[in-house]
Amino acid sequence: MAVLVTGAVSACDHSSEPERSAGTATTVASSSTAGVPDLGAGEEIARGIEVPWGLAFLPDGDALVAERDSGRVLRVSPGRAPEQVYAVSGVVARGEGGLLGLAVSPRYHENGYVYAYFTAAQDNRIVRFRLDGTPEVIFDGIAKAGNHNGGRLAFGPDGMLYVGTGDAGQAARSQDPANPNGKILRLTPDGDPAPGNPTSGSPIYSLGHRNVQGLAWDRAGRLFAAEFGQNAFDEINLIEPGRNYGWPQVEGMGGADRGYTEPLLVWAPSAASPSGIAIAADTLYVAALRGERLWTATLHDGRPSEPVARLEDHGRLRTVEIAPDGALWLTTSNTDGRGEPRAGDDRIIRFPAR
Template structure:
């Protein structure tokens, strides 16, 4: 296990104090499992999606969730959901919405935008039953894995966490948190610069990066920088990871005062922060696929389905559709569900033209309604 250490930055920087306009200490803001939706009838890989799409809320799957953050779909249609503040993982029956708590993850230190964040299933989950989690501890952000044993009583089904990777800088803000296994079966980790903007351009720091690791936590073979887990850099706060049918990686990123971003990720590329926010005329920076004002997006999770990236907006309180042709947008982004369900945290593929969508109104920045927070099933095109 590689334990690459970085200094945690605990102080806020000048400018916007948080990623969606709320007060610091109440959270900023993938597909979480790293899987992509299978092709749906009538659409072939590489086909450009239509300029206009649609979203239909099929049903509310579950209600009454507390500070949900990460989502990991199981093969039988059930869902694992992490609670940022309670540091628990809950299994939600995909048909009835019944909730069963697996247990509490020890060592989590919820505060500000930190806590129990992204979760993902091992690429060998069918045989090893391992659940990976990204969380904020008392000293850093880290990735652990735990055995999920369904034979044990509810509340006692999580094994002791095995630390896979540690030393990611923590802060009151910008803790990143999304993890996903890619088509290459490697573990991708989105991190934030913890409020210390200088970390993003420092390739020796783990802050403000996308990391690529083996399931055991070593720098993955083929990474762009020798013996380093760093896959891309110059990020402010990465909270969404997804791959298209051609196995190209996309990531959502919070801007500061001006532009939020959807990026197509190329190994070793520099995405500009803090020198650039959004598109830039400066050479050496990889421009985003598209950009949004921070009050329209403040993006968290993303997923790929039906030829488009679907991006959940927190402050923006809407679901964005970004139709793709290769690694470029093929039409203007389209917004759905604006203001209907409040803050939107996580979106994940549910197979074919279906998506799971998780709201985020109990995180201290939303306006919770009866039943919040909830999981929705969507049909999209």
Template sequence: MSRRFAATSAACAAILAAGVALTATTAEAEQPAVLATPSFDFDSPQVVATGLTVPWGLTFLPDGSALAAERNSARVLRLRPGAAPEPVFTVPGVVASGESGLLGLAASPTYAQDNLVYAYFTAANDNRIVRFQLGQQGVTPILTGLAKATIHDGGRIKFGPDGKLYAGVGDAGNTALAQNPQSRNGKILRMNPDGSAPADNPTAGSLVYSLGHRNVQGLAWDAQGRLFATEFGQNTWDEVNHIVAGANYGWPTVEGNSTDPRFRNPIVQWSTAQASPSGAAIAGDTLYAAALRGTRLWTVPLTGDGGAGTPVAELTGQFGRLRTVELGPDGFLWVTTSNRDGRGTPAATDDRVLRFPQTTP
């Protein structure tokens, strides 16, 4: 079925992405009106790159080109539609094993002035965030000492509309860390571009922005500046959460919705077979979540109060495991596959970076 909404800008199409709604549980029985959203043509994929190995982080430069991080090789590749991927940097000190390696990438919001790119990666003894300049050698650490493991390393980093750098940090397989306010694992962190704690963080001197997370791998903001995050569940429920400063999301005490007043409930939960949501992006007022085990792209209509309407699945089974989704400056929705991560069934052209155009109103 399809639903129509008014366009939010001249660049936004006016038709909600069509699809068949699959089973999902939302936090509210009665849903407020869904806000306006653009639409993408998921029947018209354009291939940006092929033959990559686990492209994880994806960010865009002012010239419109993209940078992609290969998890296992530690390479940073410049991507342009119609051109071969161009290796432009290799992050030193990356130690890849299991789910760990070179993970998130984020271009500085002032890249035109400072030429800085930020990366989250697994080193010999920790997970860390560094920054560097393309064409130069070496990296400058801004945050070190995050517990590492072969699972639950988190890794997504993004600059928010406030100019602060946010990081999803997994519990590194040690569930107790998520509820320990002194630990930076099992958290969403918020920091200044130099790694220091902003004065307006929930706890003075702490980078912790929210706690009680198992393994956040998707961060995205809507037009009102609200933060949403996707999170891997354990055996039962995957989540999309509306992130509120200082809030506790319950892991490992609860997974998914609960009646415990100490914890904030997700706005959407899926069974782990349907999702395993990794990257997240917001276009208009729809959140897109790239699903690994679910091998689909979930579209989640957001409501005016920070909740969600009924999720709809796109691309189910068409491209295998989906790792990252981002809205490009070209107006296209970019998606990366993750079929060479040891858990997928790669096609000859995997892994791929695809982009999907907006529909014509």
């Protein structure tokens, strides 16, 4: 059963909401064995970051953070000033586009690879690189636009690379099985269609999405995704291979009788605009941009409780991640052109595990 979070439905076109959709944008819940985050004990560990977007953890617990507009990759750890460790070449930042998701290879100790999703001159694309090397394009041809560029990357429990894309402002792409836009893609670490995908030789894992910017797995291996709606409903979806999630034929609930998969949670856009999501133990965390809060919900066999709003005093929230030690890391997004920057924005805040 889906849970409807009440709120005024926006009268404006939600498609203009800045970059919203899949650094590793997600951490598998079983990594948080140290306990659940203490949301009452946050500490600011970095400030003055320019539009932080992707965030992914290195094996030593330090984080890599992508700056959307500059193309810089920063290394961030508590007690040390952020350090630039890479700059992705060819980033064309406009509107919601730029350097978006990051993911660290699950075999980083062996290969040293970091993955990035970014907007280039002609398209959105995925590259991999070592911090001392040259980027290699592993997947391209994802249409770009001023909005709906998707952008989240995450390695799943199966070792495959999952990608959240947007419709790049043309909704019909989401239903086109030959088009990578408006989809969740499942790739090998080399960028090829992953074995076992619903259609052999195709990178598409699920379709009918508007703009996916959050991907997370629970400890049972179930994949959840955050999706931006247009005028009526934002969504959290349970993603299953080959399923169609309805956009643009349906937004929010009401598509089951037409063969579309219903969302688990919906919000009015004014209350959410969900970007990054994460799962620790049985708690789902949803970073809200326009809603300017962190939504939390308890998962029971893959079904969420009614969400609760937390952390409503930091402004726009872009990315939430669970660190290897169980701490929750959160990035603000007040400098993205839609927020109201405060002194010190944008920030990275850490909430240690209890």
